[in-house]
Amino acid sequence: MNNTANLICALRGPLLLVTLGALLAAHRFLDTSFWQLWPILLIVLGVMKLLEMLARRNPASTDIGPGMPPGAPPGAGL
Numbered sequence: 001m002n003n004t005a006n007l008i009c010a011l012r013g014p015l016l017l018v019t020l021g022a023l024l025a026a027h028r029f030l031d032t033s034f035w036q037l038w039p040i041l042l043i044v045l046g047v048m049k050l051l052e053m054l055a056r057r058n059p060a061s062t063d064i065g066p067g068m069p070p071g072a073p074p075g076a077g078l
Contacts, residue, residue: 004055012048019044 019041027034 002055005052008048008052008055012045012052015048016041016044 023034023037023040026032026037
């Protein structure tokens with residue numbers, strides 16, 4: 001997995017927690033029910049998974065490794 005995909009994967013949990021907090025705050029302070037808003041969590045999760053999948057498929061963002069020439073194939077330094 002490349003660095004971009006790792007970053008997106010690492011941000012998924014905190015972003016879901018922030019979204020959950022925002023939904024609970026909206027439930028508490030606005031005239032809305034949490035049960036009407038919970039699908040937003042699924043949408044955020046789906047968008048994060050889509051971004052992670054796209055980052056994995058992007059060949060321009062692959063890691064070659066330190067000290068390897070720019071044209072070296074991935075895994076050549078192993």
